[in-house]
Amino acid sequence: MAPSKYSIGIDLGTTNCALAYEPIEGGGTRILPIPQWEGPNSRVESETLPSFLYLPTAAEAPSLGGEAAWVAGRFARKQSAEVPGRVIHSAKSWLGHHVLDRSKPFLPWHSDSLTRSEHLSPIEASAILLQYLLTSWNARFPSDPFNQQAVTITVPASFDPVAQKLTLEAAKQAGFPDDVRLIEEPQAAFYRWLEQHENADSLLSDRPTHLVVIDIGGGTSDFSLFEISKASPLPRIRRVAVSDHLLLGGDNIDLAIAHRVQQALPAGTELAPIQWSYLVARCREIKEACLGDVAGEDFTVSIPGRGSGLFGGTLTAKIQREDILTILIDGFFPHCAADAEPDRDEAGLREVALPYATDSAVTRYLAEFLQGRPRVDAMLFNGGTLHPELLQQRLIDQIASWQDGQAPLNLQNPEPTLAVARGAARFGSITRQKLQRIEAGSARAVYLEVAAKDSARQLVCILPHGAEPEEVSEVSLPDLTLILGRPVKFQSFSTTRHARTRAGAIVAWDPRSFHPLPPLQTTARLPGASIDSLPVHITASLNEVGLLNVLLVSADPEIVASWPLEFNLRPHDETPSIDTSTMDSGVDDETLKAASDLIGHYFRSSSSKKQKLTANNLLKKLEEALGQPKHEWNGLLLRSLWPALHDCSEFCSQSPDHEEAWLIVAGYLLRPGFGFDGDPTHMDQLWQLRANGPAHPGKRTAVQQWVTWRRVAGGLDHDRQQGILAPDLEKLSGRKASAELIRLAGAFEHLEVSLKAGLATDFTSRVVELAQTRQYCAPWLVALGLLLNRAPLYAGPSTVLPPEQVTEAYEKFRDLDWTSPELLEIQNLFLRAARVVDDPARDLPKAIRHQIADQLEKSGVAAVKADKVRSYLAMEATDHAGLFGESLPPGLVLAAT
Incomplete structure (x- = not known):
């Protein structure tokens, strides 16, 4: 391969991307103009590529290049306000979120505008942005292909080894060269400053000089501490420390402004999710206008109504420039003491499932970072959020107050949105030339x-x-x-x-x-x-x-x-599995064979009034043959009996009794559908039998099928769960659903979030209706407890309904008598639906949780249980036992999600 001609630096930003380059032999860094769609049939070039992806409709595709593929850049950012359900943003922030499987397609988050197959994973979304930059380079430099250059991608200094690995995985999917490097964003910003000032001589003094780079972009806040000391022939520069991962940036400011605008709407106004997304996008534009040179003191926000017309029932509110600056200064950059610490008791502003910082005050996080560290002599500001001089001076004054009035020097950065890309290009050039670099080992x-x-x-x-x-x-x-x-x-x-x-x-x-x-x-x-x-x-x-x-x-x-x-980057892609090779079934081979033969003989016999063939009779005979009560049969023994039962499936056609008994025993042997070696094969076998249809169609068989599928729900993927429930969705939304069908719907954790949300709403209304006449409510309450559960048994956190839906259910149930016999199950519902799982995206607001906990205790729930709603307590094995009305097989212990 030919030697690299250029060093390419890529800023893969939360809000904007940029690409800079420098000839390996030197000559200074340059920015690559990136062509992109401004609107239908309108293309422009810009120094940055907004990190937004929009999936156009079939009707829009011809005016956007002719293909219905994801569109990146300015038009996508514009569409985030118009049709947020078709726009992906903040993909970079998702890469650092370990609670979720970043390889699974769940973006746009909780969107019901796209089909499941149209969603992207955070890795895929990041790869599309990177590939767009690669394609833009090749279009501009066809004789110097991207893959032959030295490529460096910037990441937050706070990115841990896993987030770094996922960034490189996205680069690999985008077709980047195998030797692509990573560099921390604050380091890259400092490299750009060094490029402009040739070296760090101007920072030298009789003692080591300490520089803090503060980088606040759209999604993260990063602090890095550097030490510059005298050395020959060039000063020695060491990166001494970096801050922890902090999801706090321009996105949080947008949310804060949106909440303030929402308060100005008519009292009692509730915004639908799509209206809220529209409002946040508009507030992003207002923030940028306010911090820019746009004249005027008032900003008007119009939110389209929920009717069919775009402006039918439009909501309008105003916010003043002074209010925005107050939110910015008092909320995000307040003065604090040098020994201040962030408030970590409760989650801060919540949006989608991202674990945003619990405290919005950047200054308190900065104070914590600098505690026990040397005096700050100089500061370098980077990132679009810190472009206004007002905010830079605010931070300089704050640090000066911590240092007896000694204000650090402000190292000017005229390009806060481009410096990182330029610095990465500079770093790649220095590395290839084997010149002196900033000393920076592992940041953590x-x-x-x-x-x-x-x-x-x-x-x-x-x-x-x-x-x-x-x-x-x-x-x-x-x-x-x-x-x-x-x-x-x-x-x-x-x-x-x-x-x-x-x-x-x-x-x-x-x-x-x-x-x-x-x-x-x-x-x-x-x-x-x-x-x-x-x-x-x-x-x-x-x-x-x-x-x-x-x-x-x-x-x-x-x-x-x-x-x-x-x-393990895919914790929810592989369900926990016990290696049965070293496990003892508890019976010898001869006894196991006798029990297996008994199953075959039993199903070959006929059912009569004198000797009715039932699952209960068979299980009793098996207990005698095995010498153990069935509640002691461990997972290996249960699965070892399955082949004999599977071989008897053909006898289901003999009578409804045969089919019903077979289904009952099948569910018992294979529950909960996962957890032991070979379970995927077992579930495939069970599914294949379903394809043949019931031997005796009717309510009796249908009900037992629902029970069996509920027992093995954890072994059914999304498509199978959707397929089982699809024929009965109309029943579920009405009043004709049987108790077992309702319980089945609750057990299916892989269902589309929009479907689960609809079922939860319907079931909540049904409970209120039944409670008014003191009718039996247990099936609906059990299903609601599972649909609203904060800690799924087998699915990932991306399947959890938003906390607001739990709050809505509580508001409708709070005035009911939680001690009445027909409503007792409501207690278990809220023990699951309001439990604290230490995830801001899933946890309910503190005030609501405490109200629920108080009501639970007044209803007779033990304080030790109600405390799990008030504060975080680690999940235990017993918390999952019997979750779907069936005990787990002995020997199977499931980890909490």
Whole structure:
């Protein structure tokens, strides 16, 4: 391959993207103008590409290039206000959100404007933006293809190893070269300043100079501390510290302004989700106008009504420039003491499912970051949010007040929206020329959880803060033995503190300093080996492009082998599974064969009045044959009986009794549909039998099918759950649904969110209607508890309905008698629907939770249970037991989601 001619720097921003480049041999950085749609049949070039994606309708496609593919840039940003359900934004913020599976297509979040197949994952959305930049480069430089250049992508300094890995995964999907590098955004901004000022000589003094780069963009706030000291021939520059991941930026300001505008609407006005999205988009435009040079003191917002006409029932409100500046200054940049700390008690402004910062005050996070660190001598501001001089001076004055009036020098940055891309291009050029770089090892240390000591959680450092690329850290733990052929898993954490801790050091866990990462896991195999375990130690390092590598290495001198530990980035793509190869069914082979033969013999017999064939009779006979009551049959034994039952499926045609008994036993043996090796195959077999249709159509068989599907719901994917429920949706929304169909709907966690929301609304109304005449409400309340559940049994957090829907249900139920026999199940409903799961996107507001908890206690619920609604308590195995009205098989323990 020909040597690279250019160094390309890409700012993959939350709000805007930019591409800069510099000839490898030098000559200064330049910005690539990016062609994009301004509107239908209208194209422009701009230095930035708004990080918005819009999926046009078939009718719009001809005027936007002829293809119904995602459109990036200015037109997409405009459409975010007009048709928010067809627009993806903030994809970068989703990459750092570990609660969700970033490979799953759920963007636009909770949109009912697109089909499931049209949604994108955060990785795919980021890849489309990156590919757009790649295509723009190749169109401008056809003789110097993108893939032959040195490419660097910027990421927030607060991005942990997992978010960095996902960024590179998006680059790979976009067709980027394999050697693409990453650089922290504050570093890139400083590289741009250094390019403009040749070197850091002007910052030198008799003592080391400390510079803070504050980078606040659309989605994140990043702080980085640099130390500049005298050296020869050039000053030495070290990146000393970075801040924790902080989802706080321009998006939060937009939300705050939107909430203020909403308060100015007529009393009692409730905005539909699409109206709220429209309002937020308009407030983004108002903020930019207010902080720009737009004249005027008042800004008017018009929100389209919910009718068929675009302006039917339009809502209008005004907000003054003074109010916007008050929100900005007092809400996001208030004065605070040097020892101030952010308020972490409650979630801040909530939007979609992103875990926004709990406190909106940037200054309090900055104070916390600088505590215990040297005096700040200079500041460099970056990011669109900090473009106004008003905000820069506010932060300078704040730091001066913490330093006895000694104000830091403001290093001017005339291009806050382009500096990061330019700096990344500069970094790539310096790297290829092997010139002096900023010294910046690992921005955060990585730890693994080890066995607890005296009930206190202990962590061992495997990668220390500041570790340089290719520097290998080796950790040996006592009695660390690897079992071959079985999954092993380590809970991992990262921290920006504990800067002096070395690899191998063991420290106490504390929730403020350590942030959980997805588990590191592997399954080690040693073909041909006669052993089933061996001692190992752990090594960790960063590779040249900045990715974390963790290995389990054989400590046996006669066995040379190692196994990589990989982050589990798809926690909800693979349901927990127990390795049954080392599990004991509790019965010998002869007994198991006798029980299997009994199943075959039973279903081959006929059903009569004297000897009715029922599932209960068969299960009793199996208890006698196995010598165990059925509640003691563990998962392996249950699954071991399935082949015999599966072979008897042909006998379902003999009578309704045969079919009903077979369905009952099938659900019992395969519940909850996942959790043991081989369950995907078992579910495929069960599904294939469904394709043949019932042997005895009618209500009796239909009801039992619903019970069976509810028992194994966790093994059914989205398409299967939708397919089972589709024929009966009309029944569910009316009054003719049976109790088992209603319970089934609640057990299906993979249903479309819009469908679940509709069912929850219908079931809530039905309960209110039944309660007025003191009728039986349990099936609807049970289903509601599952539909509104904060912690799904088997699906991911993206399937959870928004907290507002729980609040709506509570408002309708609060005046009912929660102790009446027909409404007792309402207590379990809110224990699930209002439980705190430590996720701002799923948790209800504190005030509502406390009201619910108080009402639960007044209804006779024990305080220890109601406390799970007031504050966060970790999920336990018992919290999932019997969730769908069926106990879990012995030996199966499900992790909380």
